[in-house]
Amino acid sequence: MVGVDDAWAQFLGNTLKHAATPSANLVGLPAALSFRFSTRADLLFDATQTDAFAAVRAARVETLRAMRPIHLAAVAIAMWWVYRALRRRTECWMVGALGLALAPIVLQLSCYYYSLLVVVALLGHERRAILSLVLLCLAATTAVEIFTDPIDVRYAIWSWIVVVTVGAVLALAEREDPPQCTAQA
Numbered sequence: 001m002v003g004v005d006d007a008w009a010q011f012l013g014n015t016l017k018h019a020a021t022p023s024a025n026l027v028g029l030p031a032a033l034s035f036r037f038s039t040r041a042d043l044l045f046d047a048t049q050t051d052a053f054a055a056v057r058a059a060r061v062e063t064l065r066a067m068r069p070i071h072l073a074a075v076a077i078a079m080w081w082v083y084r085a086l087r088r089r090t091e092c093w094m095v096g097a098l099g100l101a102l103a104p105i106v107l108q109l110s111c112y113y114y115s116l117l118v119v120v121a122l123l124g125h126e127r128r129a130i131l132s133l134v135l136l137c138l139a140a141t142t143a144v145e146i147f148t149d150p151i152d153v154r155y156a157i158w159s160w161i162v163v164v165t166v167g168a169v170l171a172l173a174e175r176e177d178p179p180q181c182t183a184q185a
Contacts, residue, residue, distance in 0.1 A: 021057065023053075023057075023110075024041055024056075024150075024151045024152040024155060025110060025111045025151065025155050026108040026109065026110060026111070026155060026159075027104065027108065027109055027110075027111045027113070027114045027155055027158050027159045027162055028103070028104040028105070028106075028107050028108035028109050028114075028159055028162065028163070029071060029074055029075075029104060029105050029106075029108070029159065029163045030064055030071060030107065030108040031108040031155060031156065031159045032156060032159035032160050032163055033063070033064055033067040033070060033071055034060040034061070034063045034064035034067065034108075035060070035063075035152065035153075035156035035159070036059070036063055037153075039055075039056065039059035039060070039063065040056075040150065040152050040153060041053065041056045041150060041151070041152045042150045042152075044056045044059060056152070074105055075102075075105055075106050078101075078102055078105040078106075078166070078167070078170055079102065081170035081171060081173070081174045082098045082099070082101070082102060082170060082173075082174075084174035085098055085170065085173040085174040086098060093122065094123065096119070097119050097120050097122050097123050098120075098123070098170070098173060100116045100117075100119050100120055101117075101120045101166050101169055101170055101173075102166075103116060104117075104159075104162045104163055104166050105163065105166060105167075108159075111155060111158065114141070114158070114162050117134050117137060117138070117162070117165070117166075118134075120134055120166070120169055121134040121135070123169065123173055127172055127173065127175075129172055130169050130172050130173065133165050133168050133169055133172070134165065134169065136165070137161055137162060137165035140161045141158050141161055141162070144157045144158055144161065145158075
């Protein structure tokens, strides 16, 4: 029987396994960087093979390996923005929201995990442009869902929308705090 002490280690192991296995419905910077129209699923899918998507996954892994320096640079920039934003903020919820904003930059997550942007939208309490950006992102991904096929193209577009949105959120969050309103007497 698995104890509580092992649960987090197993969760981490399972998460890392899934993150290392490209699939069509992943969203995030690694998913965006690894996608190429020339290696999309409808071109490389081979129904005669035991694993019909093996060539697609192999192409995504190879492309991401080549893009690793760009990915690492983007992670460093995003972490710098978070650091700068956190220097002026001490509320725990803001730290959590900014930390969650890093997830789509660092990781490629199953598409439903991008709903974590709802927590990032809470930063709109401080700066309304952030809330507007997140809502625009959600609307754009909904439009992509309706009008784009095949599925791996759809999620590559989703990935870029989410990554650009998170980048803009982090850039806005690290700016000087907006002026505080004072009550008129």
